[in-house]
Amino acid sequence: MSYPALKPIALPNPTSYVDNSTFSPPDSGDSTPSSGRIPKRKRKQKRAFPMKKWLLHRETFLSELMRLEGRGDRSALTICPSCREEGSSPLYRCTNCTSTDLICRSCIVSAHKYNGLHGIEMWNGTHFDRRTLRDLGFRFQLGHAPGQACRCPQPSPGRVFTVIDTTGVHSVSLDFCNCETAASHYVQILRQGWYPATVKNPSTAATLNVLKLFHLLTYQGKISPYEFYTALTRLTSNTGLMEPKSRYREFLRMSRQFRHLKMVKRVGKGNADGPLVLEAGSCAVTCPACPQPGVNLPDGWEKVSLQKRFLYQLFLAIDANFRLKRKLVSNDDADPSLNDGCAYFVKRILFMAFLSGYDKKVDQNASTCSNHSAVNNDRSTRGLAASGVGAVDCARHEMKRPMSVGDLQKGERYVNMDYLFFSSIRNTLLLLALVVSYDIACQWSINLFTRLGMYPAWMKASKLPEKKTTFLVPKFHLPAHIQSCWSRYSYNYASGVGTTDGEAIERLWAGLNHYASSTKEMGPGSRQDILDDAFGDWNWRKITSFAHTLLRKVRNAVPESVKHAALHREFTEACPAETITEWEERIQIYERSPSSEPNPYESGKVLLFDTVRKTIAQEETDELAGGSGVSVDEEVSASQLITMGIEIEEQQRRLSNSQRNQPKHASENERANLKLQINSLRRKVDGWVDIQHRYVPSLRILRQRLEDHETGGKLDCPTKSSLHLPSSLLTLKTRHPDIILPTAQSCDIRLYVLEWRLRCAQAQDALVSLRDAIRLRAHLYQDKKRHQRGQAANTRSNGLIERATERIRATAERYQSAQSAIWLLGTHLKRTSFQTQYPILLPTDIRNISEDEDEADEPALAPWKNKAKKGTTVESTRSETRRTVSWIWRHSGVVGDGVSGGGEGEETGSAGGIGSTAPAQLQQDLNEAVRIEWFKSRARSQRWAEEVELLEEEMRRVLATFEHRAAGWDEKAESSHSSDPALTEGRVAYAKGQAAQFRAMGQRCKELWALVPQYVASGGRTPLSEKERLAWEKREREGIAEVEGNDEEDPEHSDESDDDSDDDGDGDAGDSDDDDDDIDGLT
Incomplete structure (x- = not known):
């Protein structure tokens, strides 16, 4: 990607920007105080409250407005200050001109030969009355310069001519030119800068200004034609005493024609002679960042490597x-x-x-997936x-x-x-x-x-x-x-x-x-x-908006690419080289032919949650086919509503953990990344809530009451927004006894049943994932203990173990959420045995199969609390006759996910220390888990690297497209010839203006993107704009250093945020199809 050459920019300690192997900030030299404390930034002075200041002058403002209702300082005038003729009474003023001077009737008319649609007021001795220029004898003469008379004028049909303008709906007197060389009436109106409502005998027109304003407000202000036209009539007469004749239908017709002509004009059709030919799709505004052969692709692009x-x-x-x-x-x-x-x-x-x-x-083949259609x-x-x-x-x-x-x-x-x-x-x-x-x-x-x-x-x-x-x-x-x-x-x-x-x-x-x-x-x-x-x-x-949008995406993508590349490199180095080679061959074969090869990202285990969801979807299909099914929403069925709610609930937990774990001195990129994720979740929650209100209308009132009671308004952070799934409605009275709330019966019983079925499946899957995570952590700990030597290797292993521990915490939270909902729903639906099938998960229950309860007083730290003597394992330090096994290993489904009943002859201390697990099956499960995690880690690293390359290519294409379009308009300017010199000049002027516009847009992009190549090459360690560069230099001078975690120096603050950031720069953070169990370095 090439950009215009710029003057070299002096960067503070440039050597600190080119090291991509660390995540340390630019070196601030000796400017940091010797105490090691970082000086606080100077706080900006608080801005004075302008409304509070205005209140002190409110009476003055009101008095001046009242003063303008009269003649003001001009009440003593007896003759017109403009013409100064005897008997010229200064009684008239214009409501649209910037001046409030009072002048006589003849002067007010002559002063408005260029502004014949302005409003006039006349002083009647006690107050001002509304008048029009038509009342004062003003007539529009078309076909001639303003002020010039026509030798044979032809009055417009009817008594008055109606003109719709930004200042109102006006009834004017108008004369057409009827000279021998005169143009047709509708053409004379167009040359006046107005748009005629009809071609034959026009009696109504709209100014181009009002059509342009309405065109813009339609999309920017979301205003309808009726609202806009009604506002214009109220500008004309807000009392109904002088209401103009309705021209609403004519306005609709003119605005629609005007839109069409603007569309045709902007693609250059007005610069061509002959009949207007509109080819298919020729009037569309095309994307400059998408590949267009012959427009923005480089030479030889079709010969690029695979x-x-x-x-x-x-x-x-x-x-x-x-x-x-x-x-x-x-x-x-x-x-x-x-x-x-x-x-x-x-x-x-x-x-x-x-x-x-x-x-x-x-044929609309029957769906083999969820019942989408x-x-x-x-x-x-x-x-x-x-x-x-x-x-x-x-x-x-x-x-x-x-x-x-x-x-x-x-x-x-x-x-x-x-x-x-x-x-x-x-x-x-x-x-x-x-x-x-x-x-x-x-x-x-x-x-x-x-x-x-x-x-x-x-x-x-x-x-x-x-x-x-x-x-x-x-x-x-x-x-x-x-x-x-x-x-x-x-x-x-x-x-x-x-x-x-x-x-x-x-x-x-x-x-x-x-x-x-x-x-x-x-x-x-x-x-x-x-x-x-x-x-x-x-x-x-x-x-x-491309100039800023693509720049924002690059700002986010480059650090993420560097981070995930480093995490994947760490994970790869922790695995045997021959295994990595085997995995690389397998994934490359799959990528060449994904439809015919086994999917390496899939586990052999079938999630119960997915099975239940598929069963429910089939039931809904059968019900709809039989005529007994009912769906409130057009696109989302009831089961999809609950499923999406559970997924969003999980995203809320993940993002809440990211907020909680973000270090105090997080970098600007990390803060921006988290903000993007918050914005994305907010949009997802709002969209889901809108659908939920169609299924449970009473929730709209409920949310408003709760928000007003708890926060006085809408909750700002989406991680704290209650989704009010059916199970949570059962505890509303307990949680909010002082608020009148809908009863549980306001929710359809079918929604309770759907959530019950899905929650039971979620709990089962969470237990399977929890056991897998505990095994994986144990394996990583044993690998670190047996094979890792040296500070770098141990730091890397500690990072992997900590992320595995975080996975255990997240999985446990998922089960606890499902279990709480199951107990509430089970009681409401009068189900049995759910308390024994889904017991409460205590911290002491989260331990390996061969660990005892007192060895897991802090389960997240259990592997580090091994007090056994060197050469022994945790399992061998306690009497087997006294050891108890956590219920999570005795729950139904344990054997199916790799655990068999233990006997005296089974090996202890095997990989991960899972003593009562069949070693071959355990190793197979463990290898599969690590393999899948490595594939996911590789995919994430590659996606971010691809994103950086795609963004660079899109920036290049945008610049090429702008230049191509500018050159196209230059060609139109050269070929815009006509027998009418005025038409030729207009065509050339428009084409040159369009060419200049696209070149200016391209230049703006070049200026904003000038530092992108340097930013990408440094892995995000250089400023991305001149403003950032100046800010960094200022911090250097003031001795303020940004503090970021470094894997070698501070393992506790490494890889704080595990969530994916915004995928496309528009706030869609997080990958909704990632497994909930994914952790950085392992996914």
């Missing part, structure tokens, strides 16, 4: 939105689309013809022309693809989504690889190539079977799938995808869903044009 091919692959995300529906009103003849097929929506007539021809030929397929479409829209987006940059949006008629049918997918990749024929994200990719992709065989030739021209196409499931959606999907369709384990999360399209829907309430009442053409324009505005705003 290892670097991922840099030039296209990331796509597919999804449907069932909120953007449309009622069965109007038709294409009465309401045609102005930009049908030239932007984001596919051409309607071709789309409908395809559906009618292939709808019955394409059962609700969608059975939702009612009565009274709807479209039940929603399907779309394809850029998965890394959240931008809508050209020709990628189309209506859905009933559910998320493959035939609809196939058409949209192949339409969106029509211009990507030269690309060699695709990554396709879809929440039902595990089902949709199965027969995709088979279906392609029966489709039209233009679809086959995409040559999809010849490309390397990877199908994945978005990270937040993946936990709702069955276990076999978790690794096969995971972004975490797919090579070449970086830290993409695949949820980009969901974030785009969230930003556009507010259009649903208005567009569902529109005709087909109006709705399509509004949404097309909304997609374009979204894309453009993304482009304008």
